Amino acid sequence: MKRMLSGIKPTGQLTLGNYIGALRNFVNYQDDYEMIVFIANLHCITEYQEPAELRKNLTDAVALYLACGLDPDKATIFLQTDVHAHAELGYIMACNTYLGELNRMTQFKDKMAKGEKNMTAGLFTYPCLMAADILLYDADYVPVGEDQKQHVELTRDLAQRFNNRYGETFNVPEPLIAKVGARIMSLSDPSKKMSKSEETNKGCIYLLDDLKVARKKIMPAVTDSVGKVQLDKQNQPGLYNLIEIASSLSGRTMEDIVSEFADQGYGKLKAYTADVVCDTLASIQERYTQIIESRQIESVLKEGAEKASAIADRKIEEVKKVIGLEIKY
Numbered sequence: 001m002k003r004m005l006s007g008i009k010p011t012g013q014l015t016l017g018n019y020i021g022a023l024r025n026f027v028n029y030q031d032d033y034e035m036i037v038f039i040a041n042l043h044c045i046t047e048y049q050e051p052a053e054l055r056k057n058l059t060d061a062v063a064l065y066l067a068c069g070l071d072p073d074k075a076t077i078f079l080q081t082d083v084h085a086h087a088e089l090g091y092i093m094a095c096n097t098y099l100g101e102l103n104r105m106t107q108f109k110d111k112m113a114k115g116e117k118n119m120t121a122g123l124f125t126y127p128c129l130m131a132a133d134i135l136l137y138d139a140d141y142v143p144v145g146e147d148q149k150q151h152v153e154l155t156r157d158l159a160q161r162f163n164n165r166y167g168e169t170f171n172v173p174e175p176l177i178a179k180v181g182a183r184i185m186s187l188s189d190p191s192k193k194m195s196k197s198e199e200t201n202k203g204c205i206y207l208l209d210d211l212k213v214a215r216k217k218i219m220p221a222v223t224d225s226v227g228k229v230q231l232d233k234q235n236q237p238g239l240y241n242l243i244e245i246a247s248s249l250s251g252r253t254m255e256d257i258v259s260e261f262a263d264q265g266y267g268k269l270k271a272y273t274a275d276v277v278c279d280t281l282a283s284i285q286e287r288y289t290q291i292i293e294s295r296q297i298e299s300v301l302k303e304g305a306e307k308a309s310a311i312a313d314r315k316i317e318e319v320k321k322v323i324g325l326e327i328k329y
């Protein structure tokens with residue numbers, strides 16, 4: 001069975017973008033792949049997080065993983081810091097990465113360009129830790145949204161460089177990006193990714209949003225003045241985004257949705273999208289509440305960490321050995 005690995009960084013509440021671009025795919029893949037999914041808590045602290053809030057977001061993320069349908073009997077689910085080899089290999093990877101490579105990462109460049117203050121060294125070297133996350137497990141595939149593709153490509157380069165220097169040690173992974181839903185855009189500004197760090201929150205739907213609130217974000221979503229329901233990503237990006245959301249969550253093709261609403265105007269399409277989103281949120285939230293009450297999170301993470309450590313610990317020992325870091329005594 002091929003191995004698949006992915007992670008989410010819960011710096012805030014998980015969003016509909018996380019669900020469509022990542023989580024729902026993990027769930028679909030868990031039957032056909034050996035699935036390893038973790039909460040990337042070390043990645044969260046590249047920017048300061050209020051401790052109590054961080055703790056809540058981490059717990060919620062695990063509960064939401066389960067609520068979205070990840071099954072701990074099929075997938076290995078764990079917290080990154082419970083497996084110490086991540087930080088260790090992250091440092092080793094940083095020593096095998098050139099500054100120029102990190103300077104080329106668009107996520108970092110975008111933040112620089114925005115003139116963000118107080119950027120940390122951790123933020124700059126974060127792709128090295130991400131590479132470690134993946135390579136520790138010899139993952140074959142890494143299902144991610146579009147924004148993470150460049151980081152997985154860097155991971156491939158680092159794996160190949162390491163293998164060339166020290167001999168075959170890591171499997172070279174491939175990114176896996178869904179055709180529909182890999183980049184869900186903000187409802188209030190369709191030129192930007194739907195993101196949990198959005199300032200106003202108007203364009204971002206959170207998985208734990210009250211259903212009325214979610215509907216209130218969709219109905220005024222920014223569209224265009226063309227006035228025709230059709231697929232034109234270039235000129236009607238907001239409309240395209242709504243159709244993409246509705247398609248991802250209903251399982252219908254985008255064309256099918258367009259043909260139903262072609263003569264009905266944007267209002268009807270928005271109402272349909274809101275219905276589909278609210279149905280999805282309602283079932284996730286119902287399970288989320290049960291999971292929080294059942295207190296199964298602790299046992300899921302404990303078992304996950306044991307399974308993950310068994311793989312990661314072996315790999316980090318192998319890495320230290322081929323680099324020459326070990327002394328036999």
Ligand code: AMP
Nearest residue numbers: 009017018021022144145182183184194
């Ligand atoms: P993050 O929340 O940045 O840790 O992202 C976790 C996963 O969700 C990654 O695979 C991202 O590519 C994916 N993701 C985040 N935001 C979106 C979005 N707006 N559309 C599609 N996928 C997304």
Ligand code: TRP
Nearest residue numbers: 005006007008009040043130133
């Ligand atoms: N960097 C990813 C993000 O922000 C999260 C992540 C960390 C990840 N390590 C990973 C995703 C390894 C896939 C594989 O979305």
